[in-house]
Amino acid sequence: MTRTFRREEAASTGSNTSESSELDTLLIGIDAGCLPVFERLFDAGRIPTIERICSEGVAAPLESQIPPWTPSAWPSIYTGVNPGKHGVVGFVGYDGYDWHVTSNDDVREHPIWTLLNHHDRSSVVVNAPVTHPPDEFDGAMLPGFLGPEDPTCHPDGLLDDVREAIGEYRIYPKYTRDDDSLPDDEKIEEYQNLVRMRGEAFRYLVDRYEPDFGFVQFQKTDTVFHEFEGKEDYVDRVYEATDAQIESILESCDPNRVFLVSDHGMGPYEGYEFRINEFLRDEGYLETTTGGKGMPSWTPMRRRLREGEEVETWEPGRFARALSVAARFGVTASRIRTALERVGMADLATAHAPGGVTRTANEQVDFAASEAYVRARTELGVRINLEGRDPDGVVRQDAYEQLREDLIRRLQAVETPDGEPFFETVAPHEQYFHGDEIDQTVDIVTIPADFEHVISEQLVDGDYFGPAEPWNHKLDGVFVAMGDGIDESAPLERAHLFDVAPTVMAAMGVPYSDRMDGGIVPVVDPVESTTYPAYDDHDEERRPETNETVTDRLADLGYMN
Structure with missing residues (x-):
């Protein structure tokens, strides 16, 4: 898809074309x-x-926004709209229960x-x-x-x-x-x-x-x-x-x-990791399998990217598929590792194991059979497998609201091992997202208390909690403005991520889009908004094939396992 605008005369918009090269x-x-x-x-x-x-x-x-992670927050900064409008929620976009690395073609604004x-x-x-x-x-x-x-x-x-x-x-x-x-x-x-x-x-x-x-x-x-x-x-x-x-x-x-500007802040975490899919399984909302691909796995995709291959998603290799079959008979990767640890070979075996083995040779989320699940921890929320929206949706439309309310109540009651509420907020997605792409987001937003805890999508049999990563994202980033037309004496307590795009455009003396969710930070003179041509998604074939170097680097960052 090509997203360009026909240029109009500056007089028709009231803007002045700069003649300077500065x-x-x-x-x-x-x-x-x-x-x-x-x-x-x-x-x-x-x-x-x-x-x-x-x-x-x-x-x-x-x-920052929810979720305050790079692939969703930066598009919000440079489009000025929430993820329910631009459509990017995480490091991967979803095609039913399959996935692809998020790209510019997922940005719908x-x-x-x-x-x-x-x-x-x-x-x-x-x-x-x-x-x-x-x-x-x-x-x-x-x-x-x-x-x-x-x-x-x-x-x-x-x-x-x-x-x-x-x-x-x-x-x-x-x-x-x-x-x-x-x-x-x-x-x-x-x-x-x-x-x-x-x-x-x-x-x-x-x-x-x-x-x-x-x-x-x-x-x-x-x-x-x-x-x-x-x-x-x-x-x-x-x-x-x-x-x-x-x-x-x-x-x-x-x-x-x-x-x-920044997309979010950073700080130490002193809380816990909550394995929410394990909880959902015990509560009866989530089904598992040992015969699928599991959650998005960056390890095998990254190796293919590094080798110059172009792929749209991860498919398990021959060895991983063989272990997937073995897992159906109880021969799982975790059991293999336990056995190897006894003879001191676990680390060596892990270093040389083909990518994806731990995904295919362990119990995994059965997306199509589950009522609700977490796709990725960085989405900060639970997805409901809804009939008519998801390919094999098992939750009827008329049962959606009741199931969501029940889930919200159960998650609100989750406590840390110290007896404190794990979540600061558990809420319907419409409290945080709105727009034509809201179905790309989660159905229930789950925000850990004070951003001191993290959620995990991984299944760890019978164990809900573990230690959190020592440093991770905080909600407050930074906004700084300096130079011509900036009122540097203006009192400013805080701004919002969605305010960046309209403020930059106002500082340049051009109208911002009336579809933007933010406003002009009062350090620049206000300008009027205007209606720009709507985003036109007419060429789905433009989506790039997933290049394995990308997924490699995402794994390097530790965002996905």
């Missing part, structure tokens, strides 16, 4: 950036450029750069998540996270051009997360190298295309917490590298105004 507006994305992380780094003198932007401009917490294109404003976008394959617009797009290692860019041939100009350019690290052959110090050097690539590519493309709007996103500021459990020295080095690139971008591009 960068009018710069949007910097720092994944997981937040004031608590920044403030420690400020005190240590580690990120002077970010500190200057925050102190000279206006800074406030930026409330126009981003800032195509709206600006309607007003003869050009853009350069580097490393924005969920932008592969790219839209067509006046400018350049170098897609980021969730795209393949060698993504299709806009215009064609851009990636080769960038590599010729700056040298090596990659989206992902050279190593995988489970690679123990590389010392941690060298892994952090690779993170710093990737950060440098973002800055150099962005500066080159701004110089070449002379855009009005620029957006560059840094992802490793999030990943360093997940992979290295928040180790301060490693966090410091990644944020220092990011700060240095931002400094170089400001010096080289000299933007009139700067916005710095």
